[in-house]
Amino acid sequence: MTKATENHMDRVAQLPCIVCFYKMGIETRPVEVHHVSVPADDCAVAPLCVEHHRGATGVHGLQRRTR
Numbered sequence: 001m002t003k004a005t006e007n008h009m010d011r012v013a014q015l016p017c018i019v020c021f022y023k024m025g026i027e028t029r030p031v032e033v034h035h036v037s038v039p040a041d042d043c044a045v046a047p048l049c050v051e052h053h054r055g056a057t058g059v060h061g062l063q064r065r066t067r
């Protein structure tokens with residue numbers, strides 16, 4: 001991991017959860033840094049709170065569900 005990427009991820013980790021922020025207008029912290037799968041772009045990361053990251057309504061939680 002390059003120094004620049006490390007700094008970028010550090011900055012992202014300081015941001016509020018993007019889902020909470022855009023959907024409800026609230027700033028939820030702390031967040032986990034979620035890697036968006038964009039090949040060849042290390043910097044495609046998004047701050048997500050634990051619920052929106054791995055919770056029942058989270059990006060990883062939704063993927064596990066077959067509906």
Ligand SMILES: [Zn+2]
Pocket residue numbers: 017018019020021028048049050051052
């Ligand atoms: Zn959230």
Ligand SMILES: [Zn+2]
Pocket residue numbers: 033034035053060
């Ligand atoms: Zn993730």
